[in-house]
Amino acid sequence: MKLYAHPFSSYCQKALIALYENDTPFEFRLLEGEAAFAELTALWPVRKFPVLQDRDRTVVEATSIIEHLAVHHPGPVRLIPDDPAAAVEVRMMDRVFDHYVSTPQQKLVADALRPEGDRDPYGVAEAKRMLDASYAWLDERLAGREWATDHGFSLADCAAAPALFYADWSHPIEDRFTTLKAYRARLLTRPSMARAVDEARPYRAYFPLGAPDRD
Secondary structure: OEEEEOOOOHHHHHHHHHHHHOOOOOEEEEOOOHHHHHHHHHHOOOOOOOEEEEOOEEEEOHHHHHHHHHHHOOOOOOOOOOOHHHHHHHHHHHHHHHHHHHHHHHHHHHHHHOOHHHOOHHHHHHHHHHHHHHHHHHHHHOOOOOOOOOOOOOHHHHHHHHHHHHHHHHOOOOOOOHHHHHHHHHHHHOHHHHHHHHHHHHHHHHOOOOOOOOO
């Protein structure tokens, strides 16, 4: 298998965590330079990443990559529970982290990359409000849990780790959300996420809001 990705991308980290959890062998294709992006474009003209090439299968989107791995390259860490009801909750939480943490966080980053005259203060304020609402909901939802659901480390945590990592950089989680902050800290000590964070360290200058001197 070959993964087309960049170490600093949150969605690439999501896929990498799943691969690292089960020591799944793969080739990493670093998306830096025209040649690498030409390869990516031939597989996926939208040019979003990560993209997984597994023999004759091209799999796009981090969630779908993790689903593909669970079906075709299962390992001891079952990132999607076998029980259908448990799997529904895991998939729901995966969507929560992608849509209501990653999406508004990326709005803040994208706005910072725009020319000053083209920025969207209203959209930024809306994104911050969504993050605040998500932080409050997650702080309550995660009470008493080690991971995102009661079904062990899962797809949902693969989504949560990079989402909360960058969200706290972009719009800090308030100290009053002690449960959520503790969960983020646990995610960062998980060996798969710690490895992804370390591999991304050389690229921190890319962060347009300024990477904080922590994590």
